[in-house]
Amino acid sequence: MRAWRDHLSAALPRLAVVVHDLAMVWCCWTGLHWLRYGFAANPPPVDWWSTQIAIVLVAQGLVFWQAGLYRGLWRFASVPDLWNIVKASVIGLLAIVLGLFIYNRLGQVPRAVLLAYPFALVGLLGTPRLLYRAWKDSSSERYGRSPVRTLILGADEAGDALVRDLRRSGAYQPVGFLDDAAKLRGSKLHGVPVLGAIDDVVEIAKETSAKLLVIAMPAVEAAEMQRVVAACERTGLPFRTVPRLEDVLVGRSLPGELKEVAIEDLLGRKPVLPDWKAIRGWLGGRSVMVTGAGGSIGSELCRQCARHGAQRVALVEIDELALMTMEAELRRDFPSLECIAVLGDCGDPAVIRHALELAQPDALFHAAAYKQVPLLEAQLREAVRNNVLATETVASACRNAGVGTFVLISTDKAVDPANVLGASKRLAEMVCQAMAVQRSTHFVTVRFGNVLDSAGSVVPLFREQIRAGGPVTVTDAEVTRYFMTIPEACQLILQAAAIGSHDAIYTLDMGEPVPIRLLAEQMIRLAGKQPGRDIAIVYTGLRPGEKLHETLFHADERYRQTAHPKILQAEARSVVSEQVLGTLRGMREACARYDQAALGDALQLAVPEFLPADEPQEQHVATIVRFPARDSRRI
Numbered sequence: 001m002r003a004w005r006d007h008l009s010a011a012l013p014r015l016a017v018v019v020h021d022l023a024m025v026w027c028c029w030t031g032l033h034w035l036r037y038g039f040a041a042n043p044p045p046v047d048w049w050s051t052q053i054a055i056v057l058v059a060q061g062l063v064f065w066q067a068g069l070y071r072g073l074w075r076f077a078s079v080p081d082l083w084n085i086v087k088a089s090v091i092g093l094l095a096i097v098l099g100l101f102i103y104n105r106l107g108q109v110p111r112a113v114l115l116a117y118p119f120a121l122v123g124l125l126g127t128p129r130l131l132y133r134a135w136k137d138s139s140s141e142r143y144g145r146s147p148v149r150t151l152i153l154g155a156d157e158a159g160d161a162l163v164r165d166l167r168r169s170g171a172y173q174p175v176g177f178l179d180d181a182a183k184l185r186g187s188k189l190h191g192v193p194v195l196g197a198i199d200d201v202v203e204i205a206k207e208t209s210a211k212l213l214v215i216a217m218p219a220v221e222a223a224e225m226q227r228v229v230a231a232c233e234r235t236g237l238p239f240r241t242v243p244r245l246e247d248v249l250v251g252r253s254l255p256g257e258l259k260e261v262a263i264e265d266l267l268g269r270k271p272v273l274p275d276w277k278a279i280r281g282w283l284g285g286r287s288v289m290v291t292g293a294g295g296s297i298g299s300e301l302c303r304q305c306a307r308h309g310a311q312r313v314a315l316v317e318i319d320e321l322a323l324m325t326m327e328a329e330l331r332r333d334f335p336s337l338e339c340i341a342v343l344g345d346c347g348d349p350a351v352i353r354h355a356l357e358l359a360q361p362d363a364l365f366h367a368a369a370y371k372q373v374p375l376l377e378a379q380l381r382e383a384v385r386n387n388v389l390a391t392e393t394v395a396s397a398c399r400n401a402g403v404g405t406f407v408l409i410s411t412d413k414a415v416d417p418a419n420v421l422g423a424s425k426r427l428a429e430m431v432c433q434a435m436a437v438q439r440s441t442h443f444v445t446v447r448f449g450n451v452l453d454s455a456g457s458v459v460p461l462f463r464e465q466i467r468a469g470g471p472v473t474v475t476d477a478e479v480t481r482y483f484m485t486i487p488e489a490c491q492l493i494l495q496a497a498a499i500g501s502h503d504a505i506y507t508l509d510m511g512e513p514v515p516i517r518l519l520a521e522q523m524i525r526l527a528g529k530q531p532g533r534d535i536a537i538v539y540t541g542l543r544p545g546e547k548l549h550e551t552l553f554h555a556d557e558r559y560r561q562t563a564h565p566k567i568l569q570a571e572a573r574s575v576v577s578e579q580v581l582g583t584l585r586g587m588r589e590a591c592a593r594y595d596q597a598a599l600g601d602a603l604q605l606a607v608p609e610f611l612p613a614d615e616p617q618e619q620h621v622a623t624i625v626r627f628p629a630r631d632s633r634r635i
Helices: 002-038 051-066 079-104 111-142 157-169 198-208 222-235 245-249 276-283 296-307 320-333 349-359 373-377 380-401 420-435 458-467 486-499 516-526 577-593 596-606
Strands: 148-153 172-178 192-196 212-215 239-241 287-291 312-317 338-343 363-366 405-409 442-447 472-474 504-508 537-539 559-561 567-570
Touching (some): 148 198, 148 222, 172 198, 212 222, 222 516, 276 486, 312 349, 338 349, 380 420, 405 486, 420 442, 420 577
Parallel strands (some): 148 172, 172 192, 212 239, 442 504
């Protein structure tokens, strides 16, 4: 019964418009006849109703309906509506002529009436619409309101809540919904009509004079989001989206907040939802330490630890500005948190020993590392010193101090490494395995793929190139990578630490790899431009150390499910502790001499699966866009 009433309330306004328009057609037809004969000496009687008038009303009414005259709202009548009326009037005249010709060969129909009919009808239909809009606009101005006319894509629970939030803000005026569910067509939510399907957004945005589009579809699949975004882009209007529920729950977004569509919304993989109960149970009341605390991963780890119950967070960072910024943020956002900041190189035994004495952590997250693949190919000494030897220094200090859990942040590039970064991180994993022989400390390794928007990654590079007008540089048309967001990567790290098996290597089931070419195209579109037309994409060839495709799993590491369905645990390959630690002693001596040849031989011997990638392909462009160097010490 309620649904029937809602349908009736939605249909009545349109029925009133139909009656008005047909009444204007009757007035136009009979009025023109009266004017034609009104000044004659012996005018014939004017028929106020006849079969002829019935044919005119039916023919013109059908044309009105087919022309979509009743999809628009009078409140937002504009030039497109008037043009629609002009077309409907002209086509309607042709339909009337055809109908009357069949009926009576156009007998007793003055030619002057036919010529004047479309002009008169346009005036009779357009004038009331424009007057109504002018009256509504003046009413809004009189009360000091100038809200942004907003069209909402999605008429389910999210759209319902969004209408209430927009109206409470007073800055937005919802003018209609678009939804692909046919059963919702013509219905209303909070008095706002469902005007059509999402693919109709271009026409309906013009008809409603919308100035903003909001996508209220937070749980939609990435492929569907791509379709919706493409439809929004065709309008040329700005568009926003509502945040996902998990973003609201963890505090990354506010309820009702409108945000820009992010690249992670379009990449085709659902975010991994962590077991927050397990994480909070493990983290609550603990003291934790993060090395590389000012980097992309390190800083988000600090935030999530503070947000989910850590009592004390210690920050170790070599960059003074990054350390100062992160400390200030934690003190501002978490006043009850005990925050300890230590400036220094975590590879310095005195620094890490001092930090451990101050913080007395229950867990340490080792996020400090160099990570830029092409750069490290020519910087072997620093890669080994920071990624391998510093890991050994921190891990050894944690074991000596009795820290409960040591978590190494590793990478998918450590699987069958083809570059110095991957080989150095694989050796760092082996160091942790060697340290795990003495079981006073749990050593946990977490591997994941590329992190969207991390410092020095491809996303900020593409964004800068797009802002500069292009071109966007992609190494190869076929290159693919696994991607995850910064918060997702940190949730994986915390989840793995909470699972907490001794001497474990965890990796994420990351779904399908993403072509970098597709990533570039999506980012260009999100910037409101078209790939190849507004922004060029050029292919520069693989850089030193790069592979076309990354590998998540090693053939000799048997994987099994964990308590979390998307986190897999690898059975670590056995290592000889004495051999690994002996290799490190030789590497320290080679570092002291800056003997890169000896370091290369030692790294190849320690990581026999390390097969350096082929020489980079010939450059396809003469000019390479360069940007200011970033501090790549932190992940």
